[in-house]
Amino acid sequence: MRGVHGVDEIRTAENELMARLPEGALMARAATGLAVECARLLGPVYGARVVLLVGAGNNGGDALYAGAWLARRGVRATALLLAPDKAHPGGLAAFRAAGGRTADPTPAALAGADLVLDGIVGIGGTGGLRDEAVPLAQAARDALTVAVDVPSGVDADTGAVEGETVHADVTVTFGALKPGLVVGTGAERAGELRLVDIGLAATLPAASTHVFEAADVAALLPTPGAADNKYTRGVLGVAAGSSAYPGAGVLCTGSAINGGAGMIRYVGTAADAIRAQYPEVVVQEGAAPDDLHVQAWVAGPGMGTDDAAHDLLAAVLATGEPAVVDADGITLVGSSPGLVRDRDAPTVLTPHDGEFARIADGPSGDRLASVRAAARDLDAVVLLKGNATVIAAPDGRAWVNRTGTPWLGTAGSGDVLSGLIGSLLAAGLEAPLAAAVGAYVHGVAGQLAAQGGPPSSLDVLHAVRPALREIGRG
Ligand SMILES: NC(=O)C1=CN([C@@H]2O[C@H](COP(=O)(O)OP(=O)(O)OC[C@H]3O[C@@H](n4cnc5c(N)ncnc54)[C@H](O)[C@@H]3O)[C@@H](O)[C@H]2O)[C@@H](O)CC1
Ligand SMILES: [K+]
Numbered sequence: 001m002r003g004v005h006g007v008d009e010i011r012t013a014e015n016e017l018m019a020r021l022p023e024g025a026l027m028a029r030a031a032t033g034l035a036v037e038c039a040r041l042l043g044p045v046y047g048a049r050v051v052l053l054v055g056a057g058n059n060g061g062d063a064l065y066a067g068a069w070l071a072r073r074g075v076r077a078t079a080l081l082l083a084p085d086k087a088h089p090g091g092l093a094a095f096r097a098a099g100g101r102t103a104d105p106t107p108a109a110l111a112g113a114d115l116v117l118d119g120i121v122g123i124g125g126t127g128g129l130r131d132e133a134v135p136l137a138q139a140a141r142d143a144l145t146v147a148v149d150v151p152s153g154v155d156a157d158t159g160a161v162e163g164e165t166v167h168a169d170v171t172v173t174f175g176a177l178k179p180g181l182v183v184g185t186g187a188e189r190a191g192e193l194r195l196v197d198i199g200l201a202a203t204l205p206a207a208s209t210h211v212f213e214a215a216d217v218a219a220l221l222p223t224p225g226a227a228d229n230k231y232t233r234g235v236l237g238v239a240a241g242s243s244a245y246p247g248a249g250v251l252c253t254g255s256a257i258n259g260g261a262g263m264i265r266y267v268g269t270a271a272d273a274i275r276a277q278y279p280e281v282v283v284q285e286g287a288a289p290d291d292l293h294v295q296a297w298v299a300g301p302g303m304g305t306d307d308a309a310h311d312l313l314a315a316v317l318a319t320g321e322p323a324v325v326d327a328d329g330i331t332l333v334g335s336s337p338g339l340v341r342d343r344d345a346p347t348v349l350t351p352h353d354g355e356f357a358r359i360a361d362g363p364s365g366d367r368l369a370s371v372r373a374a375a376r377d378l379d380a381v382v383l384l385k386g387n388a389t390v391i392a393a394p395d396g397r398a399w400v401n402r403t404g405t406p407w408l409g410t411a412g413s414g415d416v417l418s419g420l421i422g423s424l425l426a427a428g429l430e431a432p433l434a435a436a437v438g439a440y441v442h443g444v445a446g447q448l449a450a451q452g453g454p455p456s457s458l459d460v461l462h463a464v465r466p467a468l469r470e471i472g473r474g
Pocket of ligand 1: 122198
C-alpha cells in the first residue's frame with residue numbers, strides 16, 4: 001500500500017528532515033535517484049544526448065545535479081535555462097564542472113535528444129505552464145521524457161491541468177506519491193511512476209489517501225475456510241435489470257457469482273433472463289427485500305427510474321444491510337438523497353462523472369476533494385469512476401485505483417463493477433475496502449480482457465475469476 005501526500009505535508013516533512021541533515025543532502029539523494037533512473041532508461045549512457053529543461057527553482061536544481069551525474073559518465077548533456085538568472089547556482093556549477101553545456105531554450109535544441117529531463121517546475125508550481133515553456137513541452141513529446149518529481153504544468157495537489165503540460169513517459173518522484181500523479185489528467189501526464197526514497201517516511205504523517213497494490217488486495221480477498229458454507233461465505237441480494245434492460249441484471253449478477261458470493265437472491269424484474277443464464281441463482285421476484293436473509297445488496301443497474309423502481313430501491317435501502325447503489329439507482333438517489341443519508345448500514349455509491357453531478361457538486365478538477373465532500377455529505381462511500389477511480393469513505397479515508405485500461409469505458413462495465421463490490425460486501429469486507437478492492441479487481445479483469453482485443457463487458461465479466469487468481473498469486 002502506498003501513501004499519497006499533499007504538497008503541504010511534503011513541504012513540512014522535508015523541512016523537518018532537512019533540519020536534521022547536512023545542507024544539500026536531500027537534493028543529492030533526489031538527484032542521484034533521478035540520474036540512476038535516467039541511466040536505466042537510456043541503456044548505454046556513453047555518448048547519449050540528454051536535454052535538460054531547467055526552471056527557476058529546486059526542481060531545476062534536481063535536473064542539473066542529475067545532468068552532472070550523467071555528464072560525468074559520458075552523456076552529452078545540454079541544459080536549456082528558462083530563467084538563467086534564477087537557475088539553481090550549485091546545480092548549475094556542478095553541471096558545468098561535469099562538462100555539461102547550456103543552450104538557448106528553443107524547441108530546435110531538443111532535436112535528436114535521446115532523453116529530455118523536465119525540471120521546469122515541481123511542487124512549487126502554480127497555474128499552468130508559463131508561455132515560454134509551452135513550445136519546449138510540445139517539442140519534448142517527440143523524445144523519451146522524464147519528469148522530475150511532477151510533470152510541469154500539472155497541479156501536484158489535485159491532478160488538475162490548465163492548458164499545456166509536459167507529457168512524461170516516466171515521472172521520477174521524491175519521498176512520496178502526490179495526488180496529482182495518481183488522479184485525473186495529471187495521472188495521464190505522469191506516465192509510469194518511479195518513487196525515489198529520500199528518507200521522508202521518517203517525518204511524514206500517516207497518509208489518509210492510499211494506492212492499493214496486489215499484495216494489499218490479496219490479503220483482503222475473502223477465501224472460504226473449511227467451516228464455511230454458502231451462507232457464511234455471503235448471500236447477496238440483487239435488484240438490478242428489468243424487462244427493458246435485462247442485460248444489466250445479467251452482468252451484475254454474473255459478476256457477483258464470479259466475485260465469489262456464496263449465494264444470490266434475485267428480486268429484480270429481469271427474472272426470466274437471470275433464470276436462463278444462471279441456474280445457481282435463487283430467483284425471488286416480487287419478494288419484499290426485508291423478508292430475505294442476505295448479508296448485502298446491490299441495486300440499480302438497469303432497474304429503470306419509474307415509481308416501481310423507486311419503491312424497490314427504497315425497500316432495499318430500508319433494510320439494515322450494506323448496499324451498493326449504481327446507475328439508475330444513483331439517479332433515483334439524486335432526487336431522494338434521504339434514501340442513503342438516513343441509513344444506518346453502509347452504502348456504496350458508484351457514479352461516473354455524469355451520475356456524480358446528480359448526487360453532489362462537481363466533480364471539480366480536484367476529484368479527490370469532490371469525492372471526499374460527497375462521501376461526508378451523503379454519509380456513504382463514494383466511488384467515482386474514471387481513468388483513476390477515486391474512492392472516499394465518510395470518515396475522510398480515500399483510495400485511488402491504479403489498475404484498469406481505457407477499454408473499460410464500455411457499456412455494461414459498471415454493472416460488472418457493482419456486482420463485484422456487492423459480492424465483497426456480502427463476504428463481510430468493510431464498505432470502503434469492498435469498493436477499493438472491487439475497483440482493483442475490476443481493473444485487472446479489464447486489463448486481462450483487453451489482451452484479446454477490444455473487450456466487451458461480458459469479456460470483462462469472464463476475466464473476473466482469472467483476475468482473482470492472478471492477484472491471489474501476487
Ligand atoms: N525541498 C526539498 O528539500 C527538496 C526539494 N526537491 C525538489 O524541489 C522541488 C520544489 O522546489 P521549489 O520549491 O523551489 O519549487 P519549484 O522548483 O517546483 O518551482 C518554483 C519555481 O518555479 C516558478 N514557477 C511556478 N509556477 C510556474 C509555472 N506554472 N511555470 C513555470 N514556472 C513556474 C516559480 O517562479 C519558482 O521560481 C520539488 O518538486 C523537488 O523537485 C528535491 O530536491 C527533494 C528535496
Ligand atoms: K517537473
